[in-house]
Amino acid sequence: MQKLNFYIGTILNPQNDQVCDFIPQGLLVTHKIGKGYVIKDLLPLKEGLLRYQKFMNKKNTTDFGHSLIMPGFFDMHFHWVQDDVRMMPKDSLLEWLEKYTFPTEAKFKNKTYALKKAQVFFKTLTEEGTIGGAIYSSIHEHALNYAIKKALGHFVVGNVLMNMNSPLELTQTEEESLELTKKLMKKHQQKFCFTPRFAITTTPRVMKKGAKLSDKHKCFKQTHLSETPQEIDFVISLYKKITGFEKVKSYTDIYQKTGMLGKRSLMGHGIHLSKKELLTLSKTQTALIHCPTSNAPLSEKGLGSGLFDLQKVEKYKVRWALGSDIGGGPFLSMFDVMRSFVHQHQKTGVKEATYVKALYRSTLAGAEILGIQKTSGNLNPGKEASFLVVPFSFRRIPTNPELFLKRLIDQHRKNREDYSKLVEMVYLKGDRVYFHKV
Ligand code: GUN
Numbered sequence: 454m455q456k457l458n459f460y461i462g463t464i465l466n467p468q469n470d471q472v473c474d475f476i477p478q479g480l481l482v483t484h485k486i487g488k489g490y491v492i493k494d495l496l497p498l499k500e501g502l503l504r505y506q507k508f509m510n511k512k513n514t515t516d517f518g519h520s521l522i523m524p525g526f527f528d529m530h531f532h533w534v535q536d537d538v539r540m541m542p543k544d545s546l547l548e549w550l551e552k553y554t555f556p557t558e559a560k561f562k563n564k565t566y567a568l569k570k571a572q573v574f575f576k577t578l579t580e581e582g583t584i585g586g587a588i589y590s591s592i593h594e595h596a597l598n599y600a601i602k603k604a605l606g607h608f609v610v611g612n613v614l615m616n617m618n619s620p621l622e623l624t625q626t627e628e629e630s631l632e633l634t635k636k637l638m639k640k641h642q643q644k645f646c647f648t649p650r651f652a653i654t655t656t657p658r659v660m661k662k663g664a665k666l667s668d669k670h671k672c673f674k675q676t677h678l679s680e681t682p683q684e685i686d687f688v689i690s691l692y693k694k695i696t697g698f699e700k701v702k703s704y705t706d707i708y709q710k711t712g713m714l715g716k717r718s719l720m721g722h723g724i725h726l727s728k729k730e731l732l733t734l735s736k737t738q739t740a741l742i743h744c745p746t747s748n749a750p751l752s753e754k755g756l757g758s759g760l761f762d763l764q765k766v767e768k769y770k771v772r773w774a775l776g777s778d779i780g781g782g783p784f785l786s787m788f789d790v791m792r793s794f795v796h797q798h799q800k801t802g803v804k805e806a807t808y809v810k811a812l813y814r815s816t817l818a819g820a821e822i823l824g825i826q827k828t829s830g831n832l833n834p835g836k837e838a839s840f841l842v843v844p845f846s847f848r849r850i851p852t853n854p855e856l857f858l859k860r861l862i863d864q865h866r867k868n869r870e871d872y873s874k875l876v877e878m879v880y881l882k883g884d885r886v887y888f889h890k891v
């Protein structure tokens with residue numbers, strides 16, 4: 454007989470922008486395949502008992518009451534080395550980088566410091582329910598190694614590459630950047646993500662050579678694109694003076710010319726883009742990572758970079774997912790990112806910004822972009838038994854997933870720190886890796 458486990462609770466299972474399966478009293482059935490547990494079935498409890506009661510016993514059944522069972526989050530853009538700048542003053546992107554972020558990242562040169570930070574950060578990340586995504590590390594080799602070792606789940610990680618317009622202690626030569634890229638790519642293979650910080654700090658030669666290597670080894674590439682108008686102006690004026698780029702018309706053109714676009718490319722932000730740029734991103738299957746809490750006004754603890762043009766991005770069918778952009782974004786919890794997404798877009802009349810969409814874009818959409826949707830991203834049968842348990846205190850459970858998510862998430866909008874306390878348990882492939890009685 455197969456080894457089965459049973460979990461009783463309220464089940465949410467995102468499928469796409471419009472559809473999220475919702476089972477107010479549900480049964481999740483998992484079975485062991487190889488080393489880990491895989492989802493076998495999910496169904497209403499009544500039907501579940503008819504089918505499985507004969508296999509259920511005290512030992513293999515966990516009743517979460519009506520607590521929510523949902524897939525773990527994918528945070529598709531964040532800087533693990535920026536935990537300490539989340540709450541620093543944010544006047545504007547470039548000033549914030551120079552004044553607070555670069556000095557903070559420079560501290561990771563110290564190995565003992567970096568290891569201690571990694572131990573705390575990645576434990577917290579799991580506790581917040583994030584089990585996959587794309588991570589930026591500092592320029593330092595050991596910091597990336599620690600991140601890959603400590604991050605639990607499905608992550609790609611890259612060391613930022615910085616060769617120009619950077620403080621001395623963070624400036625590498627082109628050769629250093631390329632040698633490190635080769636070395637770390639060889640060591641970590643597809644877990645490694647080629648990460649030129651952005652066109653301001655990374656020379657086109659490094660981008661070109663690294664992008665080629667990444668394509669050859671099927672590694673992901675990530676960088677920042679069109680986050681603020683000031684940044685875009687600087688990028689264009691800079692590249693106009695670089696041989697081969699004199700005629701470049703847009704920020705996206707620069708990344709296209711250097712081979713940075715493609716189906717394994719993640720572009721952070723992409724707020725201020727022309728139709729032509731969106732068309733290029735769409736054609737090349739490049740993904741945009743929308744970071745609403747980071748882009749939010751200063752009054753909401755963001756950098757005030759502007760609002761992602763959701764309607765245009767959808768019109769041009771550009772692939773996209775959500776990210777926290779820690780420390781541009783102030784909080785790690787993807788519940789906070791979902792809330793900010795819905796709140797900011799709905800305020801400007803974009804009714805398509807629903808909680809159901811926010812959940813899909815914080816889970817399965819990330820797995821799809823990383824190409825691992827067959828095994829992760831939601832709770833469909835056949836996928837890994839990786840899920841979160843989230844208690845809630847309202848008695849009458851709304852009957853549709855949109856209202857349910859709104860109720861669950863809106864309650865903490867005034868105390869955003871509280872999102873970090875929402876998750877009570879985290880399961881990875883059937884293993885309970887976090888438990889905290891809420
Ligand atoms: N652009 C280049 N580097 C960064 C960074 O660390 N954070 C954000 N938000 N934007 C960037």
Ligand code: FE
Binds near residue numbers: 531778781
């Ligand atoms: Fe970022």
